[in-house]
Amino acid sequence: MFEDTKKFPKTLKLVDGKEIAMLFQQGKRLKVFPFNVFYLQKKSKELKYNKVLFAVSKKRIRSAVQRNKVKRLCREAYRLHKHILNKAPNEAQPTRAFLIGYVYIGSPHDICYAVCSKAMTASLQHLKKMLPLEQHPELPRV
Numbered sequence: 001m002f003e004d005t006k007k008f009p010k011t012l013k014l015v016d017g018k019e020i021a022m023l024f025q026q027g028k029r030l031k032v033f034p035f036n037v038f039y040l041q042k043k044s045k046e047l048k049y050n051k052v053l054f055a056v057s058k059k060r061i062r063s064a065v066q067r068n069k070v071k072r073l074c075r076e077a078y079r080l081h082k083h084i085l086n087k088a089p090n091e092a093q094p095t096r097a098f099l100i101g102y103v104y105i106g107s108p109h110d111i112c113y114a115v116c117s118k119a120m121t122a123s124l125q126h127l128k129k130m131l132p133l134e135q136h137p138e139l140p141r142v
Contacts, residue, residue, distance in 0.1 A: 008079040014053035014099055023053070023099045030126060032119045034106025035074075039127060040099045047097040050085055052078055056104040066111065070104050073113050077120040078102075084124040085131075096131055 014020060027040035054074045056067040085098070102123075106115070 006079065008075060012049055012051060012082075014051040014101065019051065019099055020053060020101070023101050027099065027101070030123060032123045032126075034104055034110050034115060035119050035123065036103040036105050037123045038101040038103065041096050041130060042099065044095055044097055047099070050082070050098045050100065053099075053101040054078075054104075055101065060104065060106075061108050063108070066108055070111055070116075073111070073116045074102055074104070074120070077113065077117040081117070081120050081124055084121065085128055098127055100127070 014023070023038055023040050027038045030037040030039065054071045056070045058067070061067045061070065100123075102120075
């Protein structure tokens with residue numbers, strides 16, 4: 001019914017405590033409103049897929065309903081735009097993968113799918129530029 005590229009299975013979710021700790025301790029940070037994006041690039045021997053985490057602070061958004069709404073919107077935006085970072089089906093096995101953590105830093109009034117989608121696209125484009133050139137040949141070589 002659905003293509004595999006449109007699903008968001010558990011293998012793509014960052015749930016392992018060790019990996020989460022490694023992401024926040026060793027990873028780098030990128031600010032793309034309304035997110036702080038933490039990322040850590042790993043070799044494909046250690047990590048087969050890009051794994052992603054979504055977090056919303058209880059201090060920033062008090063209502064659990066609103067926090068869950070933000071996470072739902074973010075997951076949907078990632079699910080629809082993850083193809084930016086993933087390899088094409090006819091390409092060789094990727095040599096690198098990312099651990100990615102999206103931490104929401106916007107206000108409760110900024111909750112909107114359009115804002116989440118735009119930020120998600122911008123962050124994934126930024127991460128794609130960091131991949132080796134053999135994984136995205138459409139980018140010009142410098």
